[in-house]
Amino acid sequence: MKLDRRTFIKGAGAGTATCALATLPGSLAAFGDSKLQGSAESVASICEMCSTRCPISARVVNGKNVSILGNKKAEDFGGAVCARGGAGHSQLYDKQRIVKPLKRVGERGEGNWQEIEWDEAYALIAQNLNKIKAEHGAESIAFSSKSGSLSGHLFHLAKSFGSPNTFTHASTCPGAYVVAAKAMFGGKLKRDISHSKYIINFGHNLYEGINMAETRGMMDAQMEKGAKLVVFEPRFSIVADKADEWYAIKPGTDTAVALAICHVLIEDDLYDKAFVAQYVSGFDEFAKEVKAYTPEWAESISDVPAEDIRRITHEYAAAAPHAMVDFGHRSTFTTEEFEMRRALYAANVLIGNIERKGGLYFGKKAASYNKFAGETVAPTLAKPGVDGMPKIDAKRIDMVDEQYAMMWSSGGIYQTILDATLEAVPYQLRAWVMSRTNPMQTMTDRARIVKTLQKLDFVVACDIYISESAAYADIFLPESTYLERDEEIADLSTKNPAYYVRQRVVETIGDTKPSWLIWKELATKLGQGQFFPWENMETLQLFQVQRDFDLLSKIKQDGYVSYGKPLLLRERGMVRDFVNTYPNAKAVDEDGTYASQLSFKTPTGKIELSSAKVEKMAPGRGVIRYREVTMKKADELFFIQGKVAVHTNAGTQNVPMLANLMSDNAVWIHPITADLLKISNGDKIKIYNDTGSEEGHALVTPGIRPDTVFAYMGCGSKNKELARATGKGVHCGNLLPHVTSPVTGMNLHTTGVKIAKI
Amino acid sequence: MTKRYVLVHDENKCIGCQACNVACRSENNVPESVTRIQVRIEGPYGNFPHLHFKYNRVSCEQCENAPCVKVCPTGAAYVNDDGIVSINEKKCVGCLYCVAACPYKVRFINPETRVPDKCDFCKETRLARGEEPACVTVCPTQALVFGDANDMSSEVRKVLDTKPHYQQKVNLGTEPRVYRIPSRKGGIKA
Helix, strand or coil: CCCCHHHHHHHHCCCHHHHHHCCCCCEHHHHCCCCCCECCCCEEEECCCCCCCCEEEEEEECCCEEEEEECCCCHHHCCCCCHHHHCHHHHHCCCCCECCCEEECCCCCCCCEEECCHHHHHHHHHHHHHHHHHHHCHHHEEEEECCCCCHHHHHHHHHHHCCCCEECCHHHCCHHHHHHHHHHHCCCCEECHHHCCEEEECCCCCCCCCCHHHHHHHHHHHHCCCCEEEEECCECCHHHHCCCEEECCCCCCHHHHHHHHHHHHHHCCCCCHHHHHHHEECHHHHHHHHCCCCHHHHHHHHCCCHHHHHHHHHHHHHHCCCEEEECCCCCCCCCCHHHHHHHHHHHHHHCCCECCCCCEECCCCHHHHHHHHCCCCCCCCCCCCCCCCCCCCCCCCCCCCHHHHHHHCCCCCCCHHHHHHHHCCCCCCCEEEEECCCHHHHCCCHHHHHHHHHHCCEEEEEECCCCCCHHHCCEEEEECCHHHCCCCEEECCCCCCEEEECCCCECCCCCCECHHHHHHHHHHHHCCHHHCCCCCHHHHHHHHCCCCHHHHHHHHHHCEEECCCCCCCCCHHHHHHHHHHCCCCCCCCCCCCCHHHCCCCCCCCCEECECHHHHHHCCCCCECCCCCCCCCCCCCEEEEEECCCCCCCCCCCCCHHHHHHCCCCCEEECHHHHHHCCCCCCCEEEEECCCCEEEEEEEECCCECCCEEEEECCCCECCCCCCCCECCCCCHHHCCCCCECCCCCCECCCEEEEEEEC | CCCCEEEEEECCCCCCCCHHHHHHHHHHCCCCCCCCCEEEEEEEEEECCEEEEEEEEECCCCCCCCHHHHHCCCCCEEECCCCCEEECHHHCCCCCHHHHHCCCCCCEECCCCCCEECCCCCCCCCHHHCCCCHHHHHCCCCCEEEEECCCCCCHHHHHHHHCCCECCCHHHCCCCCEEEECCCCCCCCC
């Protein structure tokens, strides 16, 4: 569609809120109104308003709205959906959404765009990428995507093109607990929160960072089953409010309290000796190290009273093994992130809650579940392989230090894109292809990201909106939203195998494409088409189910299919049920469990409380140890961020319905601190440090430590294309310095700030 | 009256996530500038560190003795057989008496229809299809229980019979049909 005067007027008339941006080329406003075409019957699909990806059920209502509810078939999710999930249609037909490929005209980041056709977009990208590849090698181009459903398609393109430099958002969000679990257990663990009787939580705010199954599970455990919840967090969050006990722990000192818990478990002889003897390696070194970490020592560091740490640990041990220390998702950040996550896991290992109800467990996917059952209870999915993929000789840009080895395959160290571009370390990056990722908000040191994006020869962004990061692209590729896409079948196994699938609910609006198709078509233009042999998503789905049409139709019909009975290897009742159900099931141990089958993919085959492998990767870190960290200058306040239930990190601030619920982030300041700074509630303030300066307003509240300030992340965007989010509130990334945590490669999100009334 | 539809809001389970607010908007086409239901997270109350929030559901209370119905000059505002305070758009003359009379401040003029609007338990949409109200269906933590309080076997009856609860502004004699289970941490601020 051409943007002539008539379509402009049509777009401008579509709603008052869109007037300011009706001239933005490629927007849905410029494209004009159209009736929604889609299924009036409920279609089972998967949400994408955050990373949890809850099963949903959606239908088009009267051609003008989409009703989105949870999929009742997924019991753990209870047919529920959060505010973000329920607002999916608001993103779908937002007038500011981009529905036509765009080419930058003018300076990068200036905000001048021109609509182009897909063919031209592909041709421009292919021409630039192939030129850079010819002159500097394919490895000089970085590819990054938010991890999840379609990231694999972009990374497949990167590999076929010849670049090893693929990155997810891991190092800006969930990487630490993944790497720590890999080091200790050889793989990821899950939480059986709903059966837990005692939950110790270090700010994993499940009541605002909603993960539907876990959030429901925790509320169920608390309110229906009488579980006790203890929360350590500097801010009075919703999870702190719902806790039985809340301690306003000093930011960055979680490790001290976690290690003190381990100290009490060992010194007061509360730990599970049989479990440790059978499954744990390196216990003695660990016990020797934690001897010094008394609750009194922890109190002096964290402000959590020693007697409470001691009492809580005894209560926790009394509830063992149906108790857990939640290993969190993205709580207080320090450079000692690796030690913190390992200390949290250690407190679980010591009470032997692995593969027990209310504790931690490994996901039971079809292959392993079937082996236990001795029959095919759940079908396994096939993965398509492609012959002749080029071998890549170049090393990843983050492969400069062996200590990060576990992160290389777990998403990579995202922020090294900046180092490689600005400092040519270990070599010069020339281009960046990004898909549904917004580092300008989620990474630290915003100014440095701007510099990086301005220095690169070529930048491509694929997204729904011109995000803050996409604003610096040369070519913008408009992606179809999840409500317009079909995708591969995904695994959602927990204690038993389960699958679900994303299906389109409405016909594509405007001239957008699903990103799997975008990368396939681009690959063809790049001359790599042979590596994308699948015709469409149906071909891939059929390949996955090995042409079992009945299976595919069942998964599509129900949207979520689970198989067998929940199984935890060390839970006698569950193993008994399992064996009674499957006559050919593996023989049980003498104690009636599968305890002897529990194994760990670590060098010793055991849980490594202390690890020779880690010691070799990162000398001095084999044993979990407390190290003092400096998070701020003496005259600064701690600055921490967190999640709110109505937004997803940096992705939903421009969605009309959600922007209407919250468009701004006030800075939480304790009344005593506010008084000293002569700041009243609602005052305009400046928040600043050596990294940057932001303007916002104050929320004076007792719900924060006096030495700490807090803001919900994701606000204060600075590009005019995100009209509802820009200039509203504080941009956290503009205040956070660029620091990387050892071993985990995490991009740190705690620092010091000063505040002044404007 | 054969049915007596009531709603129970458990403030212990409510996390103020606004899923109900969004679901209600979608289901009932509520314009952005107005709201049929929201949960206000009020506070924190108390002294650091002994704090608590209050999760205040703000929506039509479905009064048995509804002031909005009493003041309506045309009978546009009425109580249906099932106890749901309802609006007959055809009879409304837009006098705004009902908006002024509501002691809970939950009636508003819909900017698109120009008729008073408020929560009706999704009577025309979901209830008519035999489904629960949108807010009840989507609530992530199952903080809402809806049903016919005259049905002795209903869950809502069971909850009202077994759990302590309160209603807002009972001193006005409006007899609201929205019941609240107070947070065990906070006091009642009715």
